[in-house]
Amino acid sequence: MDDLIGQPLDRIDGRVKVTGRAVYAYEHDVPNAAYAVMVVSSIANGRIASMDTRAAEQAQGVLLVITHQNSLKVPGAQNQSKTSPPGHAVQALQDDVVYYANQPIGVVVAETFADAIAGAQLVQVTYAPQPPQMDLESRLADAYAPDKAGGGGDPAASHRGDVQAGMAEAKKSIDYVYRTPFEVHNPMEPHATIAVWNAPDRLTIYDATQGVFSDRGRVASVFGLPPENVRVISPYLGGGFGSKGPVWSHVILAAMAAKQAKRPVKLAVTRPQMFGMLGCRSETRQAIAMGAKSDGAITALRDDTVSHTSMFGEFVEAASLPARMLYQSPNNSTSQRLVRSNIGQPSYMRAPGEASGTYGLEAAMDEMAYALKMDPVEFRLKNYAETDPEENKPWSSKSLRECYLQGAKHFGWSKRPLEPRSMQDGNALIGWGMATSVYPTRRSVSNASARLNVDGTFSVDAGTQDLGTGTYTIMTQVAAEAFGVDAKQVRFRLGDTILPQTPVSGGSQTAASTGSAVHLASQALREKLIQMAIRDARSPLSGLGAQDVILNKGRLYARSNPARGETFRELILRSGQPHVEAKAEAKPGAEKDHYSMYAFGAQFAEARVDADLGQIKVSRMVGCFGAGRILNAKTARSQFLGGMIWGISMALYEYAAVDKRLGRWVNNNLAEYHVPVNADIGKIEAIWVDEKDDHVNPIGAKGIGEIGITGAAAAIANAVFHATGKRVRDLPITLDKVML
Amino acid sequence: MxxxxxxxxxxxxxxxxxxxxxxxxxxxxxxxxxxxxxxxxxxxxxxxxxxxxxxxxxxxxxxxxxxxxxxxxxxxxxxxxxxxxxxxxxxxxxxxxxxxxxxxxxxxxxxxxxxxxEGLAAGSQLHPMQTAFIEHDGFQCGYCTPGQVCSAVALLDEVKAGAPSAVTPRMGEIRPIELSDDEIRERMSGNICRCGAYEGIVAAVREAAGRRRV
Missing domain, CATH: 3.10.20.30 (Beta-grasp domain)
Known part of the structure; x- marks a missing residue:
């Protein structure tokens, strides 16, 4: 079974997904459930002057209309501090204050969805509005420095060497501002919650969440319940990309509505409502200056990033992080600042920090390479960091050089003329660009249990989540390999707080954290069975050493004599127990003190730009990654490609437009908020370097959910420059910006 | 009533x-x-x-x-x-x-x-399009998948019936439509996949149509 990990096993959950039998949050068949629809604010700042709910209350099928005037008071929902993280402060109808557009201000509960949505239209609201604060550029002077930056708790600023002296030493220098827009996650499954009060102090919620345990903890604290009184169930998730990590207002509102209506309640956020209350990727302004000697050695690098946070919480879009560690720059300075705006809480969105940050830094690297008249790959190799220059620690492993070389070879980079506007096909200007990918390797405490049943089946449990990332499949492979059975014999369960406790699926940490726990639990069960056999006088294996026993295909037998052995069934039956179980906890050790741990990669893109109309298409893309041990070649490839497509989307399409006068989202729907469709995607390939890393965690996986988007937008932006000679420094690069 | x-x-x-x-x-x-x-x-x-x-x-x-x-x-x-x-x-x-x-x-x-x-498979026997989606990993989270699969099944009939798309070459001529990858991409563009499984979707439709890469 040693080669099971890495095999391109079909998704374990494939069959239920292609037949429509996978049950997502809103689809659990809860008897007597009423339907809830939220009423949301149409202003972005101010107070609710009045809410007239009489017509709604009298409408067909409406059971209850909840506003701040009659809501259940849940003190735990109140904001503790303006620096609390995403999802901590929720807008649960506790007062009349409006912080952002599309903030929940009411809930209509009715017998059917048609009744609820019709009832919600009848709620009459008047406001006492204030002008919203939305603009970044005009308020830079108001920006403040937060204490920390990003999900990893990094410092908000960094300094090494002397940037001023380094710039003075430079033969060439650049100094530009790069901008990225607001983006909204928009998973295909809208956020949804079904809340069921089993008793006055016992709650079950079926939720679309990336963290069943963090969800449980937050909901319990809001309602003043012990966590064990709340059960969260989430077996399938229609994407998340970070938006389903925090616990947002609607989850609390569903539980409140169920309590007040005295019935189970199902509540789904509508697509237009998803712009506001569920987090977003903040707009960023990245001021980047760089100096280099004529041989290409970077002498100084500065990255000062400003982003938005909400009026009531704090999240830093830590775009300056890659500039701290990606290149061997001796004089280096970065900072993060925030402005408070009338928006829902900005939050984690696929590769928060790194996705935006690798755009700015890697576009700047391209500009510097052109200033030096150097090949962009060569320029990066010249400044290759052999150790982490910020932390002064060795890398746990780093295959970036191989990624540059293999990616370049696969793409055909050596045929690239350096000069922009030098390749054309008919009316299409063709450009090739590249950029570096980077994402930190993280892990958190995770538990798992493994159980051998008397019927010979092998069950493995962990509370974790599968967002479409392949958790069901890779955990099955990890368990099967560690225990020594075929993948078909494994029954892996997830997505429920009755299972062993696991961390949130965010920061690309599920494979590393829960995968390690599953590995350890399966291994522990194997050891336990062997010990049971060799210590039992009734076993044919009695008296052998543990190393002399093989566990394979449902049997335990002597290494020296395969005929000497017994079946799992015989062993368990003799024990008198219905099953044998082992549990394990996997937690980070001292590895972080000794090593810097990152996945790296190199992305190469070809852009075709219509010479007259400026229409852009990414016709070809190659990403090459070094991300530790790849657990399943098929699902990993999909993860990488999905990330790269998010990069195409970031480069060319995504842009949540806000009307700064009103503070409202203008394109809050899937027709006008552009994400790529099938026809937008050309030939796209993901390859990887085999990487063995014994330091990161017991299974050697670095996590691959986010690395694919990093660097991708810059590779495309750099390709557009190479095609057109025009440098666009604010995303997305739309045709109006490149029309020459 | x-x-x-x-x-x-x-x-x-x-x-x-x-x-x-x-x-x-x-x-x-x-x-x-x-x-x-x-x-x-x-x-x-x-x-x-x-x-x-x-x-x-x-x-x-x-x-x-x-x-x-x-x-x-x-x-x-x-x-x-x-x-x-x-x-x-x-x-x-x-x-x-x-x-x-x-x-x-x-x-x-x-x-x-x-x-x-729910009506595409014949009992436990999957529709060939469903099998192809699994084999080519034409999805991740699976939420757009039922729509993608239904779209893909109808697409094959549309092509068989000779209905042209925006990328069909020489659209005015009455002749069999060749189901190129570009045709598949164009005809599957009414179904958004936020996970970005487009490559697998194209491969699945191509296989279910019984065609090699064009």
Whole structure:
């Protein structure tokens, strides 16, 4: 079974997904459930002057209309501090204050969805509005420095060497501002919650969440319940990309509505409502200056990033992080600042920090390479960091050089003329660009249990989540390999707080954290069975050493004599127990003190730009990654490609437009908020370097959910420059910006 | 409402819809105090064939086909992604043609034959398109997948019938359409996959169509 990990096993959950039998949050068949629809604010700042709910209350099928005037008071929902993280402060109808557009201000509960949505239209609201604060550029002077930056708790600023002296030493220098827009996650499954009060102090919620345990903890604290009184169930998730990590207002509102209506309640956020209350990727302004000697050695690098946070919480879009560690720059300075705006809480969105940050830094690297008249790959190799220059620690492993070389070879980079506007096909200007990918390797405490049943089946449990990332499949492979059975014999369960406790699926940490726990639990069960056999006088294996026993295909037998052995069934039956179980906890050790741990990669893109109309298409893309041990070649490839497509989307399409006068989202729907469709995607390939890393965690996986988007937008932006000679420094690069 | 059963169903459905729409419009426009609480829901009797099973149903005319399937018939395989015909997650087959089930009221489909994702497999035997989606990993989270698969099944029939697309070469000529990858991408572009499984989707459709990469 040693080669099971890495095999391109079909998704374990494939069959239920292609037949429509996978049950997502809103689809659990809860008897007597009423339907809830939220009423949301149409202003972005101010107070609710009045809410007239009489017509709604009298409408067909409406059971209850909840506003701040009659809501259940849940003190735990109140904001503790303006620096609390995403999802901590929720807008649960506790007062009349409006912080952002599309903030929940009411809930209509009715017998059917048609009744609820019709009832919600009848709620009459008047406001006492204030002008919203939305603009970044005009308020830079108001920006403040937060204490920390990003999900990893990094410092908000960094300094090494002397940037001023380094710039003075430079033969060439650049100094530009790069901008990225607001983006909204928009998973295909809208956020949804079904809340069921089993008793006055016992709650079950079926939720679309990336963290069943963090969800449980937050909901319990809001309602003043012990966590064990709340059960969260989430077996399938229609994407998340970070938006389903925090616990947002609607989850609390569903539980409140169920309590007040005295019935189970199902509540789904509508697509237009998803712009506001569920987090977003903040707009960023990245001021980047760089100096280099004529041989290409970077002498100084500065990255000062400003982003938005909400009026009531704090999240830093830590775009300056890659500039701290990606290149061997001796004089280096970065900072993060925030402005408070009338928006829902900005939050984690696929590769928060790194996705935006690798755009700015890697576009700047391209500009510097052109200033030096150097090949962009060569320029990066010249400044290759052999150790982490910020932390002064060795890398746990780093295959970036191989990624540059293999990616370049696969793409055909050596045929690239350096000069922009030098390749054309008919009316299409063709450009090739590249950029570096980077994402930190993280892990958190995770538990798992493994159980051998008397019927010979092998069950493995962990509370974790599968967002479409392949958790069901890779955990099955990890368990099967560690225990020594075929993948078909494994029954892996997830997505429920009755299972062993696991961390949130965010920061690309599920494979590393829960995968390690599953590995350890399966291994522990194997050891336990062997010990049971060799210590039992009734076993044919009695008296052998543990190393002399093989566990394979449902049997335990002597290494020296395969005929000497017994079946799992015989062993368990003799024990008198219905099953044998082992549990394990996997937690980070001292590895972080000794090593810097990152996945790296190199992305190469070809852009075709219509010479007259400026229409852009990414016709070809190659990403090459070094991300530790790849657990399943098929699902990993999909993860990488999905990330790269998010990069195409970031480069060319995504842009949540806000009307700064009103503070409202203008394109809050899937027709006008552009994400790529099938026809937008050309030939796209993901390859990887085999990487063995014994330091990161017991299974050697670095996590691959986010690395694919990093660097991708810059590779495309750099390709557009190479095609057109025009440098666009604010995303997305739309045709109006490149029309020459 | 007994007399409705003898009338041509679709005509009745439309009239019913207009009446309700007018009533709703009035209700939204008048001050709250003037509301008439007597507005009763209208119910329309309809007959559908859903996944080869004939069903006689009494339907609130405001209910979309999508909500009928998901909330009233518990056929939750058909997904709601946007409820505005923008994402394709709710794609089902009506008389063999693909439509966005969120964009049609259920009563407008009275008398029709509806196939959802639950009706594609023959017992435990998957439809070849379903098998191909698994094999080529044409999805990740799976939420757009039922719509993608229904779309793909209908696509093959459209191509067979000679219906051109925006990328069909020499569109005016009557000749068999070659199902190139560009054709597949174009014809599958009404179904958004936020996970970005497009490459696998194209490969799955190509295989189910029995074609090699073009």
């Amino acid at each position: 007994d007399d409705q059963e003898s009338k041509p169903a679709l005509q009745v459905s439309r009239r019913e819809f207009v009446e309700v729409a007018v009533v709703s419009g009035l209700a939204a426009g008048v001050p709250a105090a003037a509301q008439t609480p007597e507005i009763k829901p209208r119910i329309v009797n309809c007959t559908f064939t859903i996944n080869k099973q004939k069903q006689e149903l009494q339907i609130d005319p405001r209910v979309t086909l999508l909500d009928l399937l998901r909330e009233h018939l518990k056929l939750t395989g058909t997904k709601k992604g946007c409820d505005h015909g923008q994402c394709g997650a709710c794609t089902v087959l009506v008389d063999g043609r693909r439509i966005n089930s969120c964009l049609t009221l259920a009563i407008m489909q009275n008398g029709r034959e509806i196939t959802t994702i």
